Amino acid sequence: MAQDEHRPKRRKTKAENDTSIVKIGNKTISLSAYLQPQKKPLEQPPADQQYTTVETQPESKIESEPPKKSESDTRKKNAPKQHISSGDPSLLKSRKALPIWTHQNEIKASLRDDNDVLLIVGETGSGKSTQVPQFLIDEPWCRKKKVRVQSDTVNVGGMIAITQPRRVAATTLASRVSREIGTPLGTSREGLVGYSVRFEHNIPKGTKIKFLTEGMLLQELLRDPNLRQYSAVIVDEIHERSVDVDLIAGFLKQILLGDKAGRGGIPLKVVIMSATADVEKIQGFFNPENLTSSVQLLRIKGRQYPVDIKHTTKPVSDIQEALLKRIFDIHMHEPLPGDILAFLTGQEEIEAAQRLIEEYSATLASDVPKLLVCPLYGQLSIQAQQDAFQPAKKGFTRKVVLATNIAETSVTVPGVRYVIDCGKAKVKQFRSQLGMESLLAKAISKSSAIQRTGRAGREGPGKCYRLYTSETYDSLRDADLPEILRNDVLGAVLTIKARGINNVLSFPLMDFPDLESVEKALIQLHFLGALADDGSITETGKKLALFPVSAPYGRVLLAASEPQYDCLLEVIDIIACITAGENIFYQLQSEEAREEVEEYRKELYRREGDILTYLTTMQRYAAENADRTGWCRKRKVNTRTMKQALNIRKQLRGICLKEKMLAEPPPPDPQPFVPMSPEGAAQLLRCFLRGFGTRCALLAPDSSYVTVQGKHVVAVHPSSALHGRKRESIMFLEHVFTQRSYVKKVSAVQADWIVEVMEGRG
């Protein structure tokens, strides 16, 4: 294990230059408590009940029958209801045509007996996500068992969890598999397949296969560290290497290596599924020396048409020019139908390219097919995104989709035969030394380039034009840096600690973040009151882990429920707006557009800054009962984001009620709008300082802002209500480096409030 080799080295470095004493405000804390060495190689999940005897009892009489019974026989009798049939016959044919179908017995065999881990590498279209859970549900080890855990009799197993990085994948896969298996979702209260994603749970009675998002499984781990309801966990799309999937891999490894006490001795089977072949790392991670059986590996061919790859002969200096030439070359020489998908880095580049293409295509002769340009990026409205997925309405037209890497994994554009790849993508990188993230265009990885290329071969043979040389391709990194090495690890550290692992350095991770960034996270968590001076998790920390928002926001929620602040409903409204995804305010491109909405937006803006502006917007939106969509349109407010904000508001209110932070359910909408008084606003902002006291800046004599911690010059982002305004001191919720160092979500505060909070008097 990589982190095993590195850990002693890190500790040595620590001892050499002792930075383990850190001052925060008036507090001095010693990091050695956080970073204590541990003799045990791995910390076990908390054995909330001590394991004494294993008494594996068959739950039903079928299980005590002789094991010779044929599979179909067992199936019939084991069925909760007669609807456990062989599935929908019309779908069975297409299932049998999937490349994975012939591996069915192999997959079953590789998880029998003491083999608990299977790694499946399968390209897109292999059918692994839909078929593997169906192959496994009738395996003998997949039955629910009654066992004794200390003095309690508990059920262990019976279900298979399958994780997905995105909500839409979890729900659509569940829908597909439920139809294949013969118990379609939504037709009955009983069924074999269900899903669980944020805001949406559909778990029919008798569910054996449960699709869920990665975050959802992490949340379940909080309540049940041993995942007792599951016989197996299938981790899909592990190659995407989200922070959540890395954490899940760590928790699964701990359960695999543990003494199974919390599961009454019953093993958990783990299937890891990946689209790319970075096999050694995953295999090595789950296959340490002390595991008796080795990790089985299965490779499955995908169903992909061949794609002809063309590189440039010389490096490209002007991407826009090369793109334009390439698009019109394809357009003039390749037959219809066959749409073009071009990967660019961001909105700005896409808009510029769109203008150029449209200008040039206007000059084309009338006997040449038309070109329809569709931008595709996350900030785009749903409607505009839909246009990119629809075939061109007019005939004799070729569609050109100009996309960010949203089209690499998150969405699939149909009809594409030609891909143009600029070789770059914007990547977020957190710099823990500066407490700031950057968003800059960087060279993509080989794996990313291959993924982009594959988008040309979904429906037939295709071509991929790379706007870089084959030498450049050879020089690319094999895989992208996993997110856990690019992100703030604050959330990851809290997630680990809240699930009973005190020594985060002992937690198994495929890639371990810098010690320094872990230290920074620990210090920040200590400031938030989530960790005690000895580094152990506090009650506050446990509460923060319950909220579906980052720890600083969670801290603000907790502060808001204290009598001295008493502004919980307001804080919930604000945090709901902020964490709903995109900015609730559309960015206005032209002077005209700005003038058009000015009158309407004026009543939303507050001189205190963005936090109060969000509050006003949510309150006025919720007070509007007749036509919310029209209300949004007039103010150029993102309806989708506001709807999401209402969902989050409801969720947060629910958690706060359950946690007794709210005494009673808030009155239902619509409530009359009452603007918050300046005094109330001041209290609200002081409350936010409890989470963001470390993110403040003071106005310097030269009118720039300088951060209190680190003394960095920052500019107020143009999206902020305080852009171009001068305030004595500001608090910001985000700090991003793009063209320059920007702070976002900015509010005016008073310097003495900052001192107050940092000295622990807030």
Added chain:
DNA sequence: GACTGTTTA
């Protein structure tokens, strides 16, 4: 005067 992409009871 500027905005890769996901996700959480």
